[in-house]
Amino acid sequence: MKALLSPSWELSTEHPASRHDQPVLVNRSTGEAFGPGEVVTLSPTHGDTLAADGVRRLAKTAHLTVKGRALVARFVGSLAPKE
16 A cells, blocks of 8 residues: 655655564665654755655655555554654
């Protein structure tokens, strides 16, 4: 399954980096995949952020289906809360 978050980013369980149906954040132009706890630069203006935080931000403006929202929840929920 895939969920388009922006023209440059998507969540996917179909990418080879996805394991056990856990989505990864994929840069659509490079194919590079990131887990929720990895640092990613979504755009030069946003700077570095944890992938889970970036997905939360992108999901606010993305036109997601119910399944897409569930994919987002699975991705951001897999990052252990900060203590």
